[in-house]
Amino acid sequence: MSRKNLNIGLYGFGCVGFGLYEVLQKTPGLKANIRNICVKDKNKPREIGIENFTFDQNDILNDDDINVVVELIDDADAAFEIVSAALKKGKAVVSANKKMIAEHFTELLELQEKYNVPLLYEAAACASMPIIRNLEEYYDNDLLESIEGIVNGSTNYILTKTFAENLSYDDALKQAQDKGFAESNPILDTGGFDAKYKLLILLAHSFGYVAKPSDIFNIGIDGIGTLELKYAREKGLKIKLIAQAFKAADGKLSAFVIPKFVSPEERLYSVDDVFNGVLTKTSFADTQFFVGKGAGAHPTASAVLSDISALSYNYRYEYKKIKQKEDLILSDDVTLNVLLRHKKEDAETFKKKFITIEEAYTNNEAGYITGTLTLQSLKDIQSGNNGDRSFILQNIVTAKETAIAESVLTA
Ligand SMILES: NC(=O)c1ccc[n+]([C@@H]2O[C@H](COP(=O)([O-])OP(=O)(O)OC[C@H]3O[C@@H](n4cnc5c(N)ncnc54)[C@H](OP(=O)(O)O)[C@@H]3O)[C@@H](O)[C@H]2O)c1
Numbered sequence: 001m002s003r004k005n006l007n008i009g010l011y012g013f014g015c016v017g018f019g020l021y022e023v024l025q026k027t028p029g030l031k032a033n034i035r036n037i038c039v040k041d042k043n044k045p046r047e048i049g050i051e052n053f054t055f056d057q058n059d060i061l062n063d064d065d066i067n068v069v070v071e072l073i074d075d076a077d078a079a080f081e082i083v084s085a086a087l088k089k090g091k092a093v094v095s096a097n098k099k100m101i102a103e104h105f106t107e108l109l110e111l112q113e114k115y116n117v118p119l120l121y122e123a124a125a126c127a128s129m130p131i132i133r134n135l136e137e138y139y140d141n142d143l144l145e146s147i148e149g150i151v152n153g154s155t156n157y158i159l160t161k162t163f164a165e166n167l168s169y170d171d172a173l174k175q176a177q178d179k180g181f182a183e184s185n186p187i188l189d190t191g192g193f194d195a196k197y198k199l200l201i202l203l204a205h206s207f208g209y210v211a212k213p214s215d216i217f218n219i220g221i222d223g224i225g226t227l228e229l230k231y232a233r234e235k236g237l238k239i240k241l242i243a244q245a246f247k248a249a250d251g252k253l254s255a256f257v258i259p260k261f262v263s264p265e266e267r268l269y270s271v272d273d274v275f276n277g278v279l280t281k282t283s284f285a286d287t288q289f290f291v292g293k294g295a296g297a298h299p300t301a302s303a304v305l306s307d308i309s310a311l312s313y314n315y316r317y318e319y320k321k322i323k324q325k326e327d328l329i330l331s332d333d334v335t336l337n338v339l340l341r342h343k344k345e346d347a348e349t350f351k352k353k354f355i356t357i358e359e360a361y362t363n364n365e366a367g368y369i370t371g372t373l374t375l376q377s378l379k380d381i382q383s384g385n386n387g388d389r390s391f392i393l394q395n396i397v398t399a400k401e402t403a404i405a406e407s408v409l410t411a
Helices: 015-025 076-088 098-103 105-115 131-137 153-164 169-178 193-206 226-234 297-312 344-351 375-383 399-410
Strands: 006-011 032-038 068-071 092-095 144-150 238-247 252-262 275-282 286-293 335-343 356-362 366-374 390-397
Touching (some): 006 015, 006 076, 006 297, 076 105, 092 297, 098 105, 105 193, 144 193, 153 226, 153 275, 193 238, 226 335, 226 390, 344 366
Parallel strands (some): 068 092
Antiparallel strands (some): 144 275, 275 286, 335 390
C-alpha cells in the first residue's frame, strides 16, 4: 500500500508540540513535514526560528496544501474551534486534547461523518499506550466485560512521590508540572476530571457508549488526607486514582473515577510514577494488562506520531461498537466497599447511608467508616463535601455479595 504525503499544520508548540517536532526529525521514513506552526504568545522565546510560526489560526486553515491539522494546544474551547473548522475544510485531524474530545464527542462524530474526514486521538487517553486503537480494533467478538486503570500520569506521579518519598502534595504537584506531566490547570488532573474525560473516550471505543462528562462521577486525589495515607501504609496498600467501567449481565453499565486502595497482589500496584496501566477483562481472553508512559513530551508525541503515520495509510476509526447500537444504560446500581473519612459530627448521619459497616472509628475531631454503600449514597455524601470528607474505594461488591448482605440484614 502506498503512503500519502502529509503536509502538517501544527497548533501548539509547548511540551507535546515541540516533542512532536523533535520526534518527526528522527523519523525520516514518514513522509510528513510540518508546513506551518500556530502559537499564541508573540513574545515567547522559541526553540526554532520565528519564521516557522504564525499567530493567525486561519493561515493553516486556509492553506490548501495542508492536508493534516495536528492540534496540541492547552485550551479546549479554542481547540474545538480549530478542529471543527479543519474537519469542515476536509483536513484530517490529530488531537491530544481529551477535554475537547470528551466535551464534544457527538459533534465530532457527526463532523467526521458529514465531511468524510478522519479525526484520530490516541494521545488523548494514556499518552504513549496504544489503548484506543486496541479497544477499537481488537476487542470486537471477544466481548469486553470491564476496563479498569490508572489513566492519569500526573496524579500517579504525585501519589507515588507522596507515598514512597514522603514528599508533600504541593511539592509533588510542582515536580509534575516542572516535568511537563501536569495540565496547565492542575485541578483537571488532581480533581479526577482528566481521568474522567479519558474514561469517556475509552467507554465509546470499548462499549460503544457515548456519555457526557456530567454523566460520569469523579473524585480526584485532592481530598486525600493523612488518615487515609496512614491507613494505607499500615495495611501495606497503595492509593491509586482508578478509572473504571464494567458491564453487568442486564446491560447496565457503571463508570466512575474514584481513588482506590490497591494491594501488592494487584497488577496496578506496581504502576508508579508517570506510568499508566489498564486492565481489560473479556469473555474469552480473560484479563489483559497494558502499561506505558501516560504523560511527557516524547511519550505523548509518540502516540501523535503513530496517528500521523496511520493517516498516511488512510486509517480512520470505524466506531464499530457505537454503530452496533447496543441498548446500554449508565447506572448507579452498584455497591461499593469504601473507606469514608468524615468530621466527628457527621458520623451518625453517614452511618445510616451504609448497607454494611465493617469498622467505624471517631476521635475528638474526625472519624472513618469502612463498609458498603451504593454509588448513589456515595454521591449523596460527596455532594456536600467542603473538604471535610474523602472516599477511598476498597473494592466493588458483586451483585451476589450484595444480595447475601441484604438477606443477612433483613433476616
Ligand atoms: N503534556 C503531556 O504530557 C500531555 C499528555 C497527553 C496529552 N496532552 C494534551 O496535549 C495538549 C497540549 O499539552 P501541552 O502539555 O503540550 O501544553 P503546553 O505545554 O501548555 O503548550 C500549549 C501550547 O498551546 C499553544 N496555544 C494555546 N492556545 C492557543 C491558541 N488559541 N492558538 C494557538 N496556540 C495556542 C501555546 O502557545 P504559546 O507557546 O504561544 O503559549 C503552547 O504552545 C493538551 O490538550 C494536553 O491535554 C498533554
